[in-house]
Amino acid sequence: MSIRKLKELVLKQGWAGRTISRAATVDRLNPILQSLSGVLVAHNLNPGLIDDALIRTLRMDIGKMSETILSCAGIAERNPSDAESEESDVKSAESKLLEALKAEGEIEHQMRSRAIIAVVLANTEARLQAVG
Secondary structure, eight states, rough: OHHHHHHHHHSSSSSSSSOOOOOHHHHHHHHHHHHHHHHHHHHHHHHHHHHHHHHHHHHHHHHHHHHHHHHOOOOOOSSOOHHHOOOHHHHHHHHHHHHHHHHHTSSOHHHHHHHHHHHHHHHHHHHHHHOO
């Protein structure tokens, strides 16, 4: 069991200990924001693949991630990289995003960042399940 899990069990809520800096949060979340944007591009290239409600949720996730980056005094880089913007395989794009989000779950983020990552992770799993 990790130290983070032990802290959560003992404290029940809140957080204690060191977290990564706001600048490090921006550096870690911007690639995820770009991946989210790339997933949206992939869904736009494949219309009707999933329910419109899931697409709206994806757009809200992009907004939440952008807001988190801005609250850390960063610049939200929404444009997907060239490789991600050309990604037309929705399942592959969603899978890559899911892996990145799971990796962020092991990082000592501040509470607000951890909450947003958890919500985006759950929404990504729902979209991936809908894609099949």
